[in-house]
Amino acid sequence: MFKRAQNKFYSTSANLLKTPLHEAHVEFGGKMVPYAGFEMPVLYKDQSHIESHNWVRSKAGLFDVSHMLQHTIQGPQARALLEKITPIDLGSLGVNQLSLSVLLNNEGGVIDDCIITKHGDNDYYMVTNAGCREKDVKFIKDELTAFDVNHSTFEGTLLAVQGPQAAELLQKFTTEDLSKVYFGESRYLDLKTGGATTRIHLARSGYTGEDGFELSIPSGTPAEQAEALSFFKVLINEYPDIAKPIGLAARDSLRLEAGMCLYGHELTEEITPIQASLAWLIPKSRRADGGFNGSSKILGQLADKSSVTHRRIGVKSKGPSPRDGNKIFNAEGKEIGYITSGSPSPTLGGNVAQAYIDKSAKIGSGIKIEIRGKLRDGEVAKLPFVPSKFYKG
Structure with a gap:
């Protein structure tokens, strides 16, 4: 079983930045x-x-x-750069369309999640996370040295x-x-x-x-x-x-509740999009030609389903809310996973959480969650907990 990296988002610096608002x-x-x-x-x-x-x-x-970091990526090789550092297919994206994607390291792990908007074949706008600001900028600058690209960030x-x-x-x-x-x-x-x-x-x-x-x-x-x-x-x-x-x-x-990932919890540099149940981020066209960071590992996981033993899935429970790092056990007492984030659910009542759990545990099966030294009852659940209401016309 892979282990998630510990990642602290809360700054201890006394010199905190302030947003324009x-x-x-x-x-x-x-x-x-x-x-x-x-x-x-x-x-x-x-x-x-x-x-x-x-x-x-x-x-x-x-x-x-x-606090999120905004980027412009422009130039004759802007698409080539983005299609190397993420698994996105920008050819299938129309002008003024946007898509969720992930920045990938050479092992297929997620450096950060991002939103990429296409304004033209050589003109893109991207938003990445504040907590990964320094790491993201260094990663992109290191990668773009091989491309004819202008990259800038702005506040x-x-x-x-x-x-x-x-x-x-x-x-x-x-x-x-x-x-x-x-x-x-x-x-x-x-x-x-x-x-x-x-x-x-x-x-x-x-x-x-x-x-x-x-x-x-x-x-x-x-x-x-x-x-x-x-x-x-x-x-x-x-x-x-x-x-x-x-x-x-x-x-x-x-x-x-919407089943969305938070970097440093559901996503880390040790977790691939396939392990994170985000295979849909790799479109069919990219599965055929690869060419993005970590593509050999990611495409291998897609081809051999048995190579991925755990998956990101939902958990429901009552009582104290599960929190990041709580261990999960099956009915026989075997450790089968861990919580990545959890909270009381104002919409549904009770608690909802996301977790990485052994694929053998099916939706609806009972589990035990170790919370404050005690094993609490829980249940494996489908994501999202609350259906999305995106406007599609």
Whole structure:
């Protein structure tokens, strides 16, 4: 059985970075915590974790994800670079379409997960995780030395608007018909931000399983930052029945219910996409020609199913919530896996978790989870726990 690497996301540095929306988090009563080198809101006053979570499921939640790292990758060999460091097929992706993918090391392990948007054959936009910032940048710079590519990273406001009323809310600020922007698509559009009109990048995407958007808003100058801040405040102050700021606590429980991976937990450099039950990230065309980092190992795992003994799967339980690292045993007392992340489920009640478990354990089978020195009852469950509600027209 492979072992996951220990990966700490919470910074101990006293010199925490602040996003362009930091002032608003403090104004709205955000409980600020260190996260991936940034000071980020985990909750807001007068709203519990459960209330925040349920608000996103029923209204529109605003998530500041400006700590994520944004990249532009351009040039005549931009596609060749991206198709070496990830298993994506950019030829099958249309202009202004986006896809989840993974940065791969030479052993097929996941360096980070990412979202790649195609703006043209030689022009791509990518978002990677804040917690992997230094590692990702070094990895990409090392790889691009063999390619004719211009790579740059940039800071800005990255705002996720998630929930069933996300489109209704944002439509008030643009003349672009958002009903014609489907899940997995993007647009450059004009957004009314405070007293100005700002050109932004909008993607219909997110990390909650709900319909929603991610907005990349320029914040390179004081004036641009002021407009982004004003827009964020207007959403909350003028539409309080629709929009609320939501912190890290609900973001994690939402993604967990949606069966989405968190780097350092479900994904590490020791785990391949096949082991992570992400075989769908390797399209048929890439399985035929390979050519991406770690392709021999990954394609070998696809060809020989017995070479992968454990899979990422769901777990349900009652009582104390399973947490990262808790051991899992079968009915006979044999250790068969471990929890990668877990949380009480506001939507379903009880607890939900993701885990790596021996493939012999079938969905619905009973297990024991070691929590605080005691074995607790659990059950292997299908992912996602809550069906996704992506807008596909």
